[in-house]
Amino acid sequence: MSEDVKELPISVEEGWKNKRTQSTLPEVYRSVRIPKTGSWIKKFLAFAGPGYLVAVGYMDPGNWATDIAGGSLFGYTLLSVILLSNLMAILLQALAGKLGIVTGRDLAQACRDHYSKPVAMGLWILCELAIAACDLAEVIGSAIALNLLFGIPLIYGVIITALDVLVVLLLQNKGFRFIETLVIVLIVTIGGCFATEMFLSKPDVGGILKGFVPSTEIISNPTMLYIAIGILGATVMPHNLYLHSSIVQTRKYQQTSLGKRQAIKYATWDSTIALFFALFINAAILILSSATFHKAGLTEVADINDAYHLLTPILGTTIGSILFGVALLASGQNSTLTGTLAGQIVMEGFLNIRLPAWLRRLITRLIAIVPAVIVTALYGESGTTQLLILSQVILSLQLSFAVVPLIKFTSDRKKMGEFVNPIWLKILAWIVAIVIICLNVYLLIRTFFG
Template identity: 50%
Template sequence: MLRPLTERPIGPDGFSAARGSVLTPVGSGFFKRFMIFVGPGYLVATGYMDPGNWATALAAGSQFGMRLLFVAVLSSLMAIVLQSLSARLAFGANLDLAQACRAHFPRRATIFLWVTQEGAILATDLAEVIGTAIGLQLLFGLPLWLGAVITALDVGLILLFERFGFRKLEAFVIALLVVISACFAAQLFFARPDWAAAARGLAPTAELATNPQMLYLALGILGATVMPHNLFLHSGIVQTRYVAPDFAARREAIRFALADSAFALIFAMTINGAILILAAAAFFAHGHTEVVEISDAYRLIAPLLGAPLAAKLFAIALIACGLNSSLTATLAGQLIMDGFIRLRMSPAGRRLVTRALTITPAVATALIAGEGAVGRLLVFSQVALSFALPFAILPLVWFTGSRRIMGPFVASRATTILAGAIGVGVTLLNIKLIYDSIFE
């Protein structure tokens, strides 16, 4: 007999009510059991294709053609490794990453990590505010400052999904992902890129170590792709699935969650690559090598590709990305706040606080420094995310590599070494970027 699928809303207690609310059928076939676990990976994937990705990928593609395509692919593969550890922590230790930090680190370290990740959430939300505002400007001609203010209305979506449950939220996010992918497929059709050059772009380039601007954009791609808050988000939202406490059920849950996230992140990698390839084909190939703002890209796409529809699809996909990322960043913020300091807030309340803190600099920049500075602020926000990454990666690697914490679900030594190398590599790249910015 099958247990009925039931859901409890994500209310004022955050995920406390939603954990274990999606029940899995007992005695059903493999495919049906797997499909119950499909969804969280796609919520995580939205953070890998948010408006910040657009800014960095457009800048990279227009300035360096397809030479940084390997960075987009590499960062997505790194994300798959890290997100797999996040899901493993959830089912292996029955903790999300923020809860694990609070349980196993001293209080001062916990507070420090909480502050860094709240900063990462703000940087993420800043990108969403700017990206959505730009999309509204491109489609409807609104000033950027007004578009930024209007983004506060997305709290209505949060209120809606508070009532309807987690699976409805997942379905909405996946529907928007379908819209985004369709828009990019059409744009690539109009752009007709050089696929041979794209294949060559998959090979690393030595110029990355000698060109500070290329390194800056590579770190921007990394910061926009491997999102620190996603590691906290994934370890929490997979726990919306009810899993029996026995070893076999938890092992199967880990495998299903890993497959879900891998498929979703491969999809995100395809979208990220498409953005960079589009920029290389539409701008770099035509001599427009300084496209660093999304609004510039919109204005250039139609005349360069000879297809006005391509520009409209560009704006629609941008708004869809902003909406998706807003939803998932709110959920991540709830988990981080609850897990680190046990402060609970409804999704709508959390959204309003975060959005108020990020609308202010976006509006101020547009009004004081001019709309041209907003695009640069967007790219900077993604580089800022890369600085928060080590403080999410290294605790995750330590927890999942500890047999004391994970028991029989401890990550293999090879996986732990690989993930640790990713964390150390990101840290070293950040140090080099700081050095180049100060002394060169």
């Protein structure tokens, strides 16, 4: 591996305290070459990939629990929340990609450079808690899928998911494109399963279109607002901001103003298109729940197990339940794979430690596996849905601590130079941050004071 693949260019930039250090993914840093000539399509395809790894986090099993609950209880009404959350995610992921491309730092490294050591450590601990909560949802989701499809007990299913560490190691040794290809194949599998189920469930098109229009009832109805905040937490994933700001640096774009500007453009297209796939899948889960459970008067279906077993009698065919299980398994495995990468980036970025690749993967995986094994052993199937929804609430609470530094850094001319956010983008980004913070404050008040 050549030296420029392992190390970031060393230079002191105005606005940053320290020199840029080694990438948090040194094995794949600047490993994907970008053609200097050819059509824009050829260049875009070279940049395409990281956005799909990011999109995985927006369709993980945690989303399933909140989307199923929202669809069965309130029909199509919360589709507008999924849409707005997705638009917020598109904006924030674009900023994360730009931070990585322009500064050569991922968000974790930028926080370590900018803030004092105690603050940076606090942000790291919060982020690790969010990743553990997210991984808990993904691990349990995969275990539930294995149980539903093959009858494997949940506790063994959780342990089996640890094998994805070996998959990541194997694929990353073959090149980052192999990981991206696997992720895209699994996303297509999930999309195909839900497209078929949408056809079988025959949803109300008029109701769907109306559901994408925001309703004041979402704010006035406490139960609806609680689930809406859960959907927000499940959609806009804090660890994905750290992940995206690092993996965009797998592309070997030119380290010039023009090269970086081109990289920002194509990376933004990549993440935006990928997140629209996530929007389709999240909306499809809620639509399926609404068109089957809500329509049949089953307004309290929030359990993935119940959803799996009820789809067959409602749709009149076993293929509905099978496709649901296959999509859940693909979603869980996809999410654990990218979650492992995010865990590595966060740990190395905040702590500036260098560990062997296998040890990094093992540590980040155990952070999720150990709590999942304990929780599953204690609560079994009865507690899995509550854990999934709780994990999304935890993610929502941590989101502000990733979003605010991201907007702050990308809006600072000393740190970003000519690539600083324009005024309109600063205003829009801070509005998004304020909305997230206000919803989280409401959630805390309602959780602790009823």
